[in-house]
Amino acid sequence: xxxxxxxxxxTVLIAQIVSLAVFLLLWEWAAKTKTVxxxxxxxxxxIFAYLYQSTVVDQxxxxxAVWTLSETxxxxxxxxxxxxxxxxxxxxxxxxxRFLDPxxxxxxxxxxIALAPLxxxxxGLGPLSKIALGLSLTFFIVLNxxxxxxxxxxxxxxxxxxxxxAGKARIFFKVTLISAVPTIFSGLRLxxxxxxxxxxxxxxxxxQHGLGQLLSLLANTFETNGVFAVLFxxxxxxxxxxxxxxxxxxxxxxxx
Amino acid sequence: xxxxxxxxxIDIENVNHLFAGGVRAVCDATLRIHAGxxxxxxxxxxxxxxxxxxxxxxxxxLRDGRIAVAGAAPLAGRNDVAYMLARDCLYPWRTALENVxxxxxxxxxxxxxxxxxxxxxxxxxxxADFENHYPKALSHGMRQRVALAxxxxxxxxxxxxxxxxxxxDAQTKLQLEDVLLDLWNAEKRTVLFITHDLNEAVxxxxxxxxxSPRPGRIIADIPIPLPRPRSVRALQKDPHYHExxxxxxxxxxxxxxxxxxxxx
Ligand SMILES: Nc1ncnc2c1ncn2[C@@H]1O[C@H](COP(=O)(O)OP(=O)(O)OP(=O)(O)O)[C@@H](O)[C@H]1O
Ligand SMILES: [Mg+2]
Numbered sequence: 001x002x003x004x005x006x007x008x009x010x011t012v013l014i015a016q017i018v019s020l021a022v023f024l025l026l027w028e029w030a031a032k033t034k035t036v037x038x039x040x041x042x043x044x045x046x047i048f049a050y051l052y053q054s055t056v057v058d059q060x061x062x063x064x065a066v067w068t069l070s071e072t073x074x075x076x077x078x079x080x081x082x083x084x085x086x087x088x089x090x091x092x093x094x095x096x097x098r099f100l101d102p103x104x105x106x107x108x109x110x111x112x113i114a115l116a117p118l119x120x121x122x123x124g125l126g127p128l129s130k131i132a133l134g135l136s137l138t139f140f141i142v143l144n145x146x147x148x149x150x151x152x153x154x155x156x157x158x159x160x161x162x163x164x165x166a167g168k169a170r171i172f173f174k175v176t177l178i179s180a181v182p183t184i185f186s187g188l189r190l191x192x193x194x195x196x197x198x199x200x201x202x203x204x205x206x207x208q209h210g211l212g213q214l215l216s217l218l219a220n221t222f223e224t225n226g227v228f229a230v231l232f233x234x235x236x237x238x239x240x241x242x243x244x245x246x247x248x249x250x251x252x253x254x255x256x
Numbered sequence: 257x258x259x260x261x262x263x264x265x266i267d268i269e270n271v272n273h274l275f276a277g278g279v280r281a282v283c284d285a286t287l288r289i290h291a292g293x294x295x296x297x298x299x300x301x302x303x304x305x306x307x308x309x310x311x312x313x314x315x316x317x318l319r320d321g322r323i324a325v326a327g328a329a330p331l332a333g334r335n336d337v338a339y340m341l342a343r344d345c346l347y348p349w350r351t352a353l354e355n356v357x358x359x360x361x362x363x364x365x366x367x368x369x370x371x372x373x374x375x376x377x378x379x380x381x382x383x384a385d386f387e388n389h390y391p392k393a394l395s396h397g398m399r400q401r402v403a404l405a406x407x408x409x410x411x412x413x414x415x416x417x418x419x420x421x422x423x424x425d426a427q428t429k430l431q432l433e434d435v436l437l438d439l440w441n442a443e444k445r446t447v448l449f450i451t452h453d454l455n456e457a458v459x460x461x462x463x464x465x466x467x468s469p470r471p472g473r474i475i476a477d478i479p480i481p482l483p484r485p486r487s488v489r490a491l492q493k494d495p496h497y498h499e500x501x502x503x504x505x506x507x508x509x510x511x512x513x514x515x516x517x518x519x520x
Contacts, residue, residue, distance in 0.1 A: 156345050159315060162332045163339035164410070165362040178349050255349040255390040 042224040050229040060214070061233055067209040068199055069237075071127045075134025076195040080188055083139045087146025087184075091176070097147075108140045112198065116205045125208055134198030138191035145187025149180030182253055189245040193238060200234070264291035264326050264336070264413035264446040266312060271321030273307055280471035281307040285321070287465060287474060291413070292444045296457035298508075299467030305450045308472070309418050312448065313339055325414055335363055338412040338445075342422040344399040346391040352378060352402045353387040359410040370409070377405035380442075381435050397428035401435065408439050418450045433460060433488040441485045454508070458501050459488045466508050468515045475511035478504050 024044045030036045031043035054061035090097035116133055123129035153176045161171045203212025211230055218226035266289040273282040281304035289295045297305050310316040312323055314330035314337075323330050325337060338359075346355045353374055360370030378384055381401040391399055400421065407415060420436075421429045433456060440447065451457050457464045458480055466476040480500060482491070491497040 154345075156341060156343055157347060160339070160341070160345045161362070163313060163315075163337070164359045164406075165333045165335060167333075170362060175347070178347075181349075256392065 039222060039224055042228045046225040047228045047232070050225045051232065054226075054229065055233075061211075061230065064209060064211050064214045065233070065237070067127070068196075068203065068211040071130045071199045071203075071210065072134060072192075072196045074127070075131045075199055076138055076192050078131070079135040079138025079195060080142045080191055082135075083142025083187070083191070084146050084184065086139075087143045087150065088177070090143075090147050091150040092172070104140070104143075107136075108144075112136050113201050113205075116202055119202070120206055125206055127209075130199045130202035130207065130210065133202040134195035137194040137198045141191045141194055142184070142187045145183050145190075146180060149183025149187075150176050152183065153179045182256065185245075185249045185253065189242065189249070192241055192245055196238065196241065265289060265324075266326075266414065266446060266448060267322070267324040268308075268312070269322040271308070271311060271318065271323060273304070273311060273316065273318075273320065275307075282311070283471035283473040285472070285474050287477070289446055289448060291446050293463065294440065294447045294449065294461045295463045295465060296449045296451055296461040297465045297467060298452055298454055298457045299472060300469045301452065303467045303470050304472030305452075305467060306418055308467075309416050309448065309450055313337065313416050334412075335410075336412050336414055338407045338410040338415045340403060340407040340415070340417045340420045342419040344391070344396075344403040346399055346402055346406075348391050351388045351390055352383060352394065355391070355402055356406045356409050359406060363410070373409055373411075374405070377408055377439075378402070380439060381405045397424055397432065400424060400428075400432060404432065404436060404439070408443065411443075413445055415445045415447045417447065419452070420449075421456070422451065422453075429456070430489050430492075436460070437486060437488060454505065455501065456488075458482075458504055459486065459491045459497065464504055466511055468512065473515070475515050476507050478507050480504070 027041065028044045031038040031041060051061070090100075112133065115136060116129070119129040119132045123132055157175050157179065158171055161175045166174065199210070200212040200215075203210035204216045205212075207213040211234060215227060215230045218224075218230065266287075268285055268287040271282055271285045272280070274280050283304075285308060287295075297308065299305055307316060311318050312325060312330055314332040314334070318330060325334070328334075346352075347358065350358065353371070356374035356377060357367075357370045360373065365373075375384070375387065378387055381404055383398060383401055383405070386394060386398065391402070394402065400423075404420070407417070407420075421432050424432065437460060449457070449460060454464075459482075461480055464476075464478045464480060465474055466478070467473065468475045482497060482500060
């Protein structure tokens with residue numbers, strides 16, 4: 001496609017690299033000359049020095065990232081599985097949806113971070129409270145997408161499957177479920193990012209481990225360079241996770 | 257599979273259908289389609305053609321009258337009835353081949369057998385090279401060919417078709433009409449073919465049944481004495497065909513005016 005060629009063309013890439021370099025140089029200059037107080041903005045060379053130190057030398061960042069990533073994975077997997085299961089249950093038995101709707105709508109409109117104190121009380125300072133927070137975000141996103149996807153199945157495809165001789169179960173698994181996969185997938189992609197958000201949020205509030213905990217520790221001790229380093233790392237992590245999901249999606253949904 | 261002669265007939269007796277909300281869609285329809293016969297139903301939009309077809313297919317519950325397909329009451333998903341719509345209704349996550357294999361899959365045909373049959377049919381509709389393409393990579397006409405192959409893959413003695421070529425351009429339509437006639441010549445089925453294209457009805461069918469505007473009643477049943485095998489494209493230039501066509505057209509007008517309708 002034309003637009004893709006343009007976006008990946010060397011000119012664009014070179015322009016991006018050059019402007020990034022200029023930006024970093026300006027940043028470095030502003031910090032060094034104290035035009036802007038480096039307490040607020042850090043200093044690029046020191047940020048990268050911190051990044052190097054904490055990923056290669058003492059690997060603090062990596063060790064904390066393992067905590068965060070495992071909690072995120074747990075929150076994502078549990079939240080998605082539960083979300084898909086409840087979504088399918090709702091589609092199969094609408095009365096259950098109508099019964100649970102008031103509770104679920106209330107929980108879903110609640111700012112989830114407000115549950116953090118309660119989760120800390122219930123599950124303690126360890127990983128469980130973070131997993132619960134991430135899960136509570138992922139669950140509703142995946143649930144809503146599953147229901148929407150399964151409801152939007154083309155009714156003619158169902159009629160045709162019936163005429164081709166498929167029974168109820170076959171129609172559900174071979175038509176309804178498969179046509180819901182694209183919508184479920186966009187829910188999963190969003191759900192993954194939200195699982196990370198919930199986990200980091202939980203760690204920032206109270207934790208002994210994880211990138212969120214590291215971040216709040218660094219900020220509280222005015223280690224601005226460290227804060228930026230963690231933020232850079234988190235951004236890279238988020239992009240990587242999203243790209244990974246897109247790659248899986250592109251493979252599974254190659255028929256689209 | 258050669259269907260037994262008597263077993264593939266469609267008998268419709270005094271069928272009425274009233275939709276919830278009071279729309280009377282089919283009115284006292286009586287029609288008999290013999291095994292191996294190709295019968296078209298024409299009529300103005302909204303007169304109840306699709307309703308009649310869906311009653312026969314068992315997709316709409318029959319409440320008034322009697323319908324027997326191969327001697328049995330209508331039931332959706334019967335092995336001996338194939339069904340095709342104007343929309344191709346291909347499953348986008350399945351390749352052309354997998355789409356054609358679908359009916360066999362639902363009907364418990366062993367994989368090797370249904371693959372062989374699907375490949376043969378794709379070859380006959382001219383898509384042998386597109387077996388592994390997903391529907392998104394096929395043109396409109398190609399998709400409808402796949403749908404046609406899938407309809408035949410059911411090996412059902414009865415085929416119900418609701419304007420299967422209604423959404424195609426004129427050229428593609430002529431092409432697919434001939435593909436259908438060729439397949440039908442090779443494997444005789446009982447076909448009930450809905451269309452609002454009188455030209456299509458006359459060139460393809462043994463009989464053309466005309467329905468009045470809503471509430472749809474059957475107002476004419478006209479035999480088409482054109483010899484078989486036919487080629488729809490060759491017929492376009494055949495004077496005998498044009499004679500029959502204008503004959504059918506006047507019978508149609510007659511039928512409509514007798515029923516107090518003035519054709520436009
Ligand atoms: N599910 C339904 N509920 C209520 N009324 C319906 C329903 N389906 C069809 N009708 C009505 O029944 C009448 C006949 O519809 P039908 O689809 O059988 O027409 P048709 O002859 O196939 O028309 P077309 O040539 O446009 O496809 C229409 O007036 C329509 O409004
Ligand atoms: Mg119709």
